[in-house]
Amino acid sequence: MTLDRLDDPDHPAYGMGQAAELLGVTAAFLRSLDTAGLVSPARSGGGHRRYSRNHLARVVALRELTDHGHTLAGATKILDLRADLADERARHAATTEERDRARRERDTALDERDTARRQRDSARHEPDQGRNDRPQG
Incomplete structure (x- = not known):
């Protein structure tokens, strides 16, 4: 395994639970963003959502903007x-x-x-x- 992927902001390194915890949002919120096509995480072989740092940054930005009305x-x-x-x-x-x-x-x-x-x-x-x-x- 190469560690170069850890530096890649597009590498889908975070599962939904981990992403939700890091961002302080619910898994339901992340699912709703995916369903709406606003954040499209990668899928693992088993179909689980996998988020990259860029995905997380987009979720944060969306959350901040919605928090501001x-x-x-x-x-x-x-x-x-x-x-x-x-x-x-x-x-x-x-x-x-x-x-x-x-x-x-x-x-x-x-x-x-x-x-x-x-x-x-x-x-x-x-x-x-x-x-x-x-x-x-």
């Missing part, structure tokens, strides 16, 4: 919008990094071009200077 449907919508926002922020960050990398590459290419032009212009003027320095006779 939101309906379960409203709380679900809020969580979905938060997830969409997080995805968009990640996409924006990746796009910004890609743009910045492209700008750095462009700037490097422009610097190389300018250096090459200076070297070319310098090389063109060197023979002219050599002719002007010779004594005319």
Whole structure:
């Protein structure tokens, strides 16, 4: 058995009783969330619900929002919008990094071009200077 799965927030490590105890909710509450399709835990070979840390975090967030007066449907919508926002922020960050990398590459290419032009212009003027320095006779 590898311990890497313990670091995986999606690994279904908790049974229903354990999850309910950790969260301070009833098993019936967890079942109702599953029935409503709001939290979909994995199933063991015997059909028992298995919760991951991400599942537990979603249950906590749903519970907090409902405790603050939101309906379960409203709380679900809020969580979905938060997830969409997080995805968009990640996409924006990746796009910004890609743009910045492209700008750095462009700037490097422009610097190389300018250096090459200076070297070319310098090389063109060197023979002219050599002719002007010779004594005319």
